[in-house]
Amino acid sequence: MLNPTILDVLQRLHAAARASGDPEPDAMNLATADPDGRVHSRMVLLKTIEARGLTFFTRYDSDKGVQLAANPRVALCLHWKRLDPPAQIRIEGHAEKLPAAESDAYFVTRERLSQLGAWASLQSRSLPGRALLEQRVAEFEHKFEGREVPRPTEWGGYRIVPDLVEFWYAGAHRWNERERWDLVDGVWRRRLLYP
Numbered sequence: 001m002l003n004p005t006i007l008d009v010l011q012r013l014h015a016a017a018r019a020s021g022d023p024e025p026d027a028m029n030l031a032t033a034d035p036d037g038r039v040h041s042r043m044v045l046l047k048t049i050e051a052r053g054l055t056f057f058t059r060y061d062s063d064k065g066v067q068l069a070a071n072p073r074v075a076l077c078l079h080w081k082r083l084d085p086p087a088q089i090r091i092e093g094h095a096e097k098l099p100a101a102e103s104d105a106y107f108v109t110r111e112r113l114s115q116l117g118a119w120a121s122l123q124s125r126s127l128p129g130r131a132l133l134e135q136r137v138a139e140f141e142h143k144f145e146g147r148e149v150p151r152p153t154e155w156g157g158y159r160i161v162p163d164l165v166e167f168w169y170a171g172a173h174r175w176n177e178r179e180r181w182d183l184v185d186g187v188w189r190r191r192l193l194y195p
């Protein structure tokens with residue numbers, strides 16, 4: 001659980017980034033590690049920030065999903081360039097699958113073509129040609145014609161439960177500010193770091 005201070009700062013910065021004209025204020029880098037210790041990173045879209053953690057959606061059978069099943073430790077990084085001062089947020093913690101009902105609730109809000117894409121895209125698997133993706137979308141369009149597209153069981157959300165949060169603010173002369181919060185024995189402890 002985030003404490004109210006961290007939650008408030010995260011939510012306020014995120015809202016400010018969304019209002020700042022940043023073309024991708026929800027984009028965050030997600031780093032995972034596989035059992036061999038090899039590190040993988042890619043962007044995902046931040047959906048919610050709550051005391052319980054930060055959520056995003058994907059396919060559970062994607063490479064990231066397979067990595068998370070074997071090792072739930074993650075690192076997130078966000079960079080809100082248009083804020084004054086620009087800010088970087090680093091978060092570490094572990095990923096938990098969202099309850100099915102929460103993934104269902106978000107899936108119904110997606111546009112139909114995105115819902116069909118969630119069925120058609122075997123995310124991270126080899127695609128022999130772009131035409132095959134379009135053919136698979138058409139097949140699912142036909143399958144679900146005249147009714148709501150259900151959520152594929154392999155598509156859903158994760159909650160990142162943080163145990164480290166760092167706020168970084170750009171400063172003049174690169175004298176940047178770093179405020180690090182660590183969860184130690186259930187209590188969030190704050191300290192400043194040299195930039």
Ligand SMILES: Cc1cc2nc3c(=O)[nH]c(=O)nc-3n(C[C@H](O)[C@H](O)[C@H](O)COP(=O)(O)O)c2cc1C
Pocket residue numbers: 024027040042043044045046056057058059062063064065123124
């Ligand atoms: C700005 C941006 C946002 C993205 N958001 C998501 C997302 O929310 N969920 C997702 O599964 N992939 C998202 N992607 C695609 C991922 O970066 C990645 O290509 C995909 O999830 C497959 O990753 P994997 O093979 O490591 O599992 C996004 C890409 C970009 C550039």
